[in-house]
Amino acid sequence: EVQLVESGGGLVQPGGSLRLSCAASGFTFSIYSMSWVRQAPGKGLELVSYISSSSTTIHFADSVKGRFTISRDNAKNSLYLQMDSLRDEDTAVYYCVRFDYSISDWGQGTLVTVSS
């Protein structure tokens, strides 16, 4: 069974930083592209960042470019999202997802709240 377990969310002040982690299990992590998808309260889905299996292709949404960094450790079956210079508008549930031409597997989500 595929499992994606996010951690690292919480309350942070504007301008602060957080690092989200995603522990993957139940599949061969190293051969799949992964992404972080977020959903602000009452809003739609936004693909925040994408990383290919070998980390050769990385993409960020314009809204987070220059502030967020995505990485993965295939030896540890883990995905990370380093979020710096956080803004109020980054408040959202962040989902770790496995990408295989579609997203069939989602984590439970971790809530990031940016507020003073």
Place this chain on the structure above:
Amino acid sequence: DIQVTQSPSSLPASVGDRVTITCRASQSISTSLNWYQQKPGKAPKLLISGASSLQSGVPSRFSGSGSGTDFTLTISSLEPEDFATYYCQQSYSVPYTFGQGTKLEIK
């Protein structure tokens, strides 16, 4: 970046109705279009991939069609559990953008 425009944003309907949600891409994406259903407080669920491939366990009243730039999700006869928000997503090229969502509401 490929833009994906989904309509309508809200769709009032009744149990038993046939409903259609549309998604239009800003350029041709072949059949690289996925549909998701999301219920409040839950992660989205993949319904259809590749424009028309129904995922295992998804009721046959759901169907998808289209290619190129225009796509549709059809629910042939609404059941109570179908009232949710639906999203399309293009998987043709990075960034794999989502549509804005369609909230299917009880009329």
